Amino acid sequence: MANKYWQTFSKGLIKENPVLRLVLGTCPTLAVTTAAVNGLGMGAAATFVLLCSNIVISLLRKLIPGKVRLPAYIVVIAGFTTIVQMLVKAYLPAIDRSLGIYLPLIVVNCIILGRAEAFAGKNSVGLSALDGLGMGAGFTAALIVMGGIREFLGNGTLFGWPEGGIIPPITIFVLPAGGFFVFGMLIWITNRLSTKLEHKDTRKELTETVCAACPMAGNCHGEGAECHE
């Protein structure tokens, strides 16, 4: 039993990492990762929304009629996004400035709607909360790694330390072009590692369950790295 809970939590970290394996939530991943601390801020904000919306949607899963479930989910998610927005604005104004428009855009982050649809709408509250935490942690970890790489190469620092940087900055890495490049390289490395570690069949099975949950599914025709077979 404990095993089941642990699995629900841990799958978001590596095996089904929302950013690197499922390629969801790409917009904030690329946009805010110019510095590691921004990645942390965005990750924490999204994790909060993910956790809360998963809990509420799981509690309401028997009350929400199937036909209007997506609008209902969006309202719940938008509510928590607004709460996060107000909290960050009040207590962390510096983070609010650097995240800017991407903070309200958490509401259209497909990780959150995807988890609501794929998990929270079908599972118990406890499991949904763990799923939200795990996915949020995986999202945050990926953002910090990407922010760290871009900040180190583009600015010579890590979490703003040391002052002035230790290597000559390669500015392109904090520009949009560097974001695409680093993200591409990270996915490449993850793909390489996972094809070595995993059996192809399990990958395919994973892809099918996940793609069904993604709001973009009708559209991607097995486009993403995961949906490739």
Next chain:
Amino acid sequence: MSNTGFFAILIGGLLVNNFVLSQFLGICPFLGVSKKLNSAVGMSAAVIFVMLMATAATHPIYTYLLVPNGLEYLQTIVFILIIAALVQLVEIVLKRFIPPLYQSLGIYLPLITTNCAVLGVTILNIDSGYNFLQSLVNALGAGLGFMLAMVMFAGVRERLESAEIPESLKGLPITLVAASIVSVSFLGFQGLFGL
């Protein structure tokens, strides 16, 4: 910012602050739908359409309903609901009255609700303090910029299809590297109009 001319706003949205390549809004459709030129054009047309409609709806509601009542904090919830309702409405209207257009845009419409570019442009309009007309121009510029990026990138991807690429780079990684190079070219517009 509020005194910026219409032309500067249009070019700003189209080239300087290109939504996809400089601001990272609408990356999901950019990576998902840009494989074929037809679908890239169809999706972008639907996005431009919804962006204009959404701006026309959200701007007056924000200015005349939320601000006078001190409800600015409801912005996110109200805007996403308006966009979701609008997309549904557009779908129904097109299906009923303009079937040929529905056939070509229809499949893209449901995806637009969760497209961050649409919500992004409506929020940016408010944040930049644009008036109603400026907002519409900005939405048009942003939409055209989205289309430009999609169409350009569809061309790049068609070439990638026939290129020899190492196995593990195939698919998304090489697409992102190509997007990075396309994005470099848009750096050249930075500083135009001092925007």
